[in-house]
Amino acid sequence: MKKVLMTGAEGALGQAVLAALRRDSQYVIETAGRRSEKLHLDMKEAPDFRCLLDQTRPDLILHLAATFSNEFDEAYAVNVEATRRLLEAAQDSSPRPRILLVGSAAEYGAVRPEENPIREDHALNPVSIYGLSKTWQTQLAGLYAKRGVDVVVARLFNLDAPGLSERLFVGRVQKQIQEVLGGLRTELELGALTAVRDYVSAADAAKQLIAVAIHGQAGRAYHIASGTPVTMRELLQSMLAASGLDHIGVRESSELSNRIGYDVPVIYADTTRTQELIQQRT
């Protein structure tokens, strides 16, 4: 039996990971977070991971709690400082747990279209505060791995899942589709649809993430992605078709696209490292 401690279990990816773990009887799962009464933890408020690890003694920690805020203090507190505290606590605990952190494609930042598909050893060159915070998190993982902490990074591309924030394209489209179906709007209002991204379903992402958590090499990052480039227009069309709204009008407003001052035109993953890990171990 493996004892798994999860943060961020309430998010779209967290829910899919929980569902996948629950299908396997070798895992006993505990979740910690803001809404948990038993294991209450707020990433914004210098969480006490030492106490949490003493209480729970996990074999594996899946640290999914994160913010994709581009507000510096929040991104730093949640994505960097809370992770540093977790890694410190893990370093001091005996036996040391295995830790999985979740990184982001936003760490690569301004890649040129011809540099795709991106490999994990590509330079990290973030163009957003969020991307910077995740880059620092990855660098913390590298530092603590050198100190003997068993930590690995699952670097997530774009998630295609129900219930995402409306600040993300997929969440915004889902919300507007509901509004059209409910008679609250007659057309969709989005930003430019020319960018290319790598969308991975929550179920696939969960499967890959668990494989990385169990078998990934300490100190390394592994892509969580489909490896398939898709334009935002194609993605939109498939989402509309799935709701029977193929012919609905779409207004493209350039102000909506550029929320952080820089929109990466094309980014998709080379998935070889993760796929090899899955094939070797299953």
Ligand SMILES: Nc1nc2c(ncn2[C@@H]2O[C@H](COP(=O)(O)OP(=O)(O)O[C@H]3O[C@H](CO)[C@@H](O)[C@H](O)[C@@H]3O)[C@@H](O)[C@H]2O)c(=O)[nH]1
């Ligand atoms: N959010 C949003 N994006 C839109 C819209 N219309 C078009 N887009 C375009 O759709 C693409 C995807 O946008 P997002 O879903 O916001 O994701 P992202 O740009 O790839 O990056 C964001 O999410 C990543 C995680 O999925 C983060 O890693 C990244 O830092 C950033 O927060 C971008 O090219 C964006 O300009 C819209 O109405 N809203």
